[in-house]
Amino acid sequence: MTLKPVVRRTSAQTAANQLLGMIRSGTWRVGDVLPSEKELAESLDVGRSTVREALQNLVALNVVESSAGHRTIVKAPTPAELFRTDVIGLLINDTLAEEMLEARVMIEPDCVGFAAQRATEEDLERIERLLDEHEERHEQDRPVSEYGARFHILLAEASHNRVAASFMSSILHIMQERGRRIDAIPNARRKEIDDHRSIFELVKARRPAEASAAMRAHILEWSNTYFE
Numbered sequence: 001m002t003l004k005p006v007v008r009r010t011s012a013q014t015a016a017n018q019l020l021g022m023i024r025s026g027t028w029r030v031g032d033v034l035p036s037e038k039e040l041a042e043s044l045d046v047g048r049s050t051v052r053e054a055l056q057n058l059v060a061l062n063v064v065e066s067s068a069g070h071r072t073i074v075k076a077p078t079p080a081e082l083f084r085t086d087v088i089g090l091l092i093n094d095t096l097a098e099e100m101l102e103a104r105v106m107i108e109p110d111c112v113g114f115a116a117q118r119a120t121e122e123d124l125e126r127i128e129r130l131l132d133e134h135e136e137r138h139e140q141d142r143p144v145s146e147y148g149a150r151f152h153i154l155l156a157e158a159s160h161n162r163v164a165a166s167f168m169s170s171i172l173h174i175m176q177e178r179g180r181r182i183d184a185i186p187n188a189r190r191k192e193i194d195d196h197r198s199i200f201e202l203v204k205a206r207r208p209a210e211a212s213a214a215m216r217a218h219i220l221e222w223s224n225t226y227f228e
Helices: 011-024 037-044 048-060 085-091 094-118 121-139 145-158 162-170 172-184 186-204 208-226
Strands: 064-066 072-074
Touching: 011 037, 011 048, 037 048, 048 064, 094 145, 094 162, 094 186, 094 208, 121 145, 121 186, 145 162, 145 172, 145 186, 162 172, 172 186, 186 208
Parallel strands: none
Antiparallel strands: 064 072
């Protein structure tokens, strides 16, 4: 286990984190009007100045906006912001996760198809090394989510399409966060490795259509089985 520095937060930052939690969970959705400063102050048991500062933090992140009458409304992330990890990591909820899945289904299978055609020997060696490390980590009964997510990034990079690789990199932490669920499911951990090896073998064999189809099936199966 690696120790991390303790982060000291102000009351406003703590309040902002709680408000973001409400947005992430879907309690407040895009277009919803947040309670008034007075109501929030009472619920959070802090002063109105603290609430005001917390809301200013969210405005700075472009997560909410203030309108006429001093109402605070939850904003929809713009397409550009969907690639900002500081925003998407805070806003991810069921609806947005579904849209991310749709984007992956549209982009990633073709990515893998291109990887099967364009991957260099260095690309293939890098992916195979990651799979070996994933296997070793699994045998040691240690968390594997970072390896599972990284596999998808390396495949995107092997497609040698910078836009697609940037998209996959932008959602790396989201895949890791969702992937942590499988760390507690032994059969899922084993299946992930087997699925990834099967996809890799198709890429290595230069069979783009089959590799693409395998990735599409993998994404949909995992979403339906483990991330409902």
